[in-house]
Amino acid sequence: MRGKQVIKLTVNGEPYEVEVEPHMTLLEVLRDKLNLTGTKGSCGVGECGTCTVLVDGKPFLSCLTLAITVRDKNILTIEGLARDKKLHILQKAFLEHGAVQCGFCTPAMLLTAKALLDENPNPTREEIREYISGVLCRCTGYVKIIEAIMSAAEEIRRRGSEYE
């Protein structure tokens, strides 16, 4: 197959039909076609992790994913993390703990943290460190990010919900 083609994508629960070429990455489609610019792009080769989105719940690098290969999968971007104007508890915790500095890695950190807590609601510090190690924070604010995730995990467990 060559040239343009219309594919169906489900992003943040919304169905979309977009025209893509095979070499277009999910990152390009999200940012340039769907105007969802919360997802960042940086290194382009898998080192920085800032382009992370969740594909069927799993952290994926959107800059190394061809859009055409994730048709009919569920994609969650940072724009879909808050619900009904309510922040996700992880988002609140990041604000409260000062876990956001320049903000460039924040969307990827939050989504990676969400995937972690979905998999393991009660992670240790070490497990958090390992899980988020694929996302670089060049402000080096890791301590606060880890504290925010620890505290969000606790609150989500206590409430039995990811939202207040």
Add this chain to the structure above:
Amino acid sequence: MVRVLTPFEYFEPKTVEEASNLLRDYGEKVRVLAGGVDLLARIRRREIQVEGLVCIQRIPGLDYVRQDSEGLKIGALTTLRTLERSQEVRENYRLLFDAIHSIHSIQVKNMGTAVGNLCIATPASDVAVSLLALDAQMKIAGPSSERSMPLENFYLGVKRTALQPGELVTGILVPPLPKGSFGAFMKLVRTATDIAKVNVAVRATLRNGGCEEVRIALGSVAPTIVRARKAEEALRGTRLEREAVVEAAERAAEEVNPITDIRSTAEYRREMVKVLTRRAVEKIKVEAGVKG
């Protein structure tokens, strides 16, 4: 923003046969796309030029990990993360688990397949080094036939595999480990996420305190991953006494042919082969409760 990929044609075969026919018909102009972690990065860096990608992601029946009487079976689409989370791998093939666990990016492990990792054919692969020590076999399919070959014979050089036109890898077979087998994986890296300067996997089968069988696999010290056969000989039949271990480590360092690059000098790598080989065997001794 990151550079765009150069345009290519996209194929999505539904069967292995269809995939291998495409690979045969288009030859060098196309590449297999599995997880895409390595391939798309290379295209973006303009390291390789492709006219087409043969995406195997939607071929059914290639995503599995299971253990039976023939050993551990891994499909071409099985991701590193699936293997890391598999109880069979963690409990029965610890060496493989440790190698995968040393990769520090959940994103890479969710997308990247073990077979894709092996097909890159870099001598720095942690997965390849551990699978070499486990005597892994590659299962290969071509347009009209299937074959399998030891992982050791799969590599011809840096980024060169023994795959013929039209062939793709369909899976990996890791034979059952004899009773009394122990393994140790070690790598030396500058930062946790960097590629290894040197990586070592050792597997030993012990009976009544004696070393019956042993494999020493080394990475990043030659154009392909290698087995240190003379070092293995120095251990086989011993009780892993200190002198035997030191001798094996010395021989391993003599057998390799490292280069100097941005990560290390050749001299340093050679020295570290000695250190890591010794430490890996020491670790096995501790785990197996071998004294001395």
